[in-house]
Amino acid sequence: MNIGKAIRVIQWASGSMGRTAMRMVMDNADMDLVGTLVYSNKKSGMDVGEIARRVRSGVLATDNINEIIRTDADVVIHMPRITLPYEALVPDVIRLLESGKNVISTAGFHWPDAHGESYAGPLRAAAIKGNATLAGVGVNPGMVAERLLMAASAMSVDMDRVEIFETVDASAMASPEFVFGLMGLGSNPQEKDIRQGPLSNLYGALFSEVLYFCANHLGSEILTIEPDHQLTIAPRDIAVAAGTIAKGTVAATEWRWTAHLANGTDLLLSIIWTADPNLHASDRQGHWIMNIKGRPDIKMTLDISESDPTKPPSRALTDAVCAVAINAIPEIIAAPAGLFAFQPPSTSLQRQKV
Known part of the structure; x- marks a missing residue:
């Protein structure tokens, strides 16, 4: 970056979230939007x-990746949509x-080392080669567990269990494409689980x-990860903005994993995506609930x-994700070349028994 000049930003993808990010950049006097990659x-x-x-800015969008490069x-x-398979986005990021x-x-890249050197190594090497930095950001993943809950863990000296519960209303x-495709709602469990x-x-x-x-931040490593995914079947036809969830099809998914750490702590991550929050218990209403069970117990919501009641409810989360990304720009630019992750305060004393 040239000191004293506006930060030159390229926006990759221009869906609803991408357009929000574009506006945040264009409204920021310290940034210039110099390019946009579109899929249409x-x-x-x-x-x-x-x-x-x-x-109008005089900058034209392109669907040609070579022009962006x-x-x-x-x-x-x-900000592309997460794709199947997960690693499909890697070649483009390496080129950038x-x-x-x-x-x-x-769209990922929060902790590439989770997938081993065969995945993280080429990304790290590309960053070093280009003297650049790669960071995955967002609300979840990216903020809720990694920066908020791990910061709160500094108030605990002994943790038996850490829990993150998310509930997202998809109505x-x-x-x-998102609701019935990537979320899996409306699928027939008799035909495909x-x-x-x-x-x-x-x-x-x-x-x-x-x-x-989280395991790394707590100074430990994962021994095993146990999935325990659950489906909620629609008791009736449910009309949502994206279409209709037919009776007998999937009205909600709960993606649920428990990681057992070498230091004795269990990490539970549970994510419900639902067509109707009323299908779930009262303790699964609202976006996030975070618990630390140990000494002391800590609970955050x-x-x-x-x-603004005239705006769609989804705008709030879109704004939050984009804000995390835009606010990260100065720190990522200043960071050493390589893979980057925001680190909460140290918890080096956590496994001491009191």
Whole structure:
């Protein structure tokens, strides 16, 4: 980055979240949006200001990755949808890093070492080659467990169990591809059990990074990870913004893993995506519940909500994810080349018995 000049930003993908990030960059006097990668032929060649619903900037969006690679920029805000298989995004990120661009991704890369050297090694080597930094950011993964709960763990000297519960209401999400595809809602369990196969593998890979991050922060390592995924079947037809969840099909998924650490602590991560929160118990309402069971017990709750009733409820979480990414830019640019993860306060005394 050139000191004293605006940070040059490329936006990768221009869906609802990407457009929000574009607006945040364009509204920031210290940043310049110098390029945007789009997946739609209709958007390619459009002024990025038009896509972002801002004034025209003279910068044109492109669907050509080579043009993005050639564009001079300090950082790429990487916001594609998570894909099957999980590692499908790696080649593009490697090209970006090797071209000398820092990459801040909301589609993984939170703790690449969770998948071993065969996965993390090429990413690390690309970053070193390009003198660039790769960081995975977001709310979950990225913030809830890694930065909030691990910071709270500094108040405990002995932890038996750490729990993270997430509940996401999908009823207002308008994308059928996301709700019925990546979320797995509306699938027929008699025809296909989504707890086995590609979706299970995808989320196991993504969220294992949360567990490995936490284990590392707690000064330990994972011995085993036990999945225990659950499905909630629709008792009736349920109308949601993306379509209709038919009676007898999947109305909610609970992706659930327990990691057993070498230091004796268990880490539970449970994520419910649901077409109707009323299908679940009262203790699974709201976004996140985080528990530390030990000495002392600690419980935290976190909710991210939209205050403007004229806006879709999903805007709040979109804003939060984009804010995490945009706010990370200065620190990622200043970081040494390689793989980056935000670190909460030290918990080096945690396993001491009192």
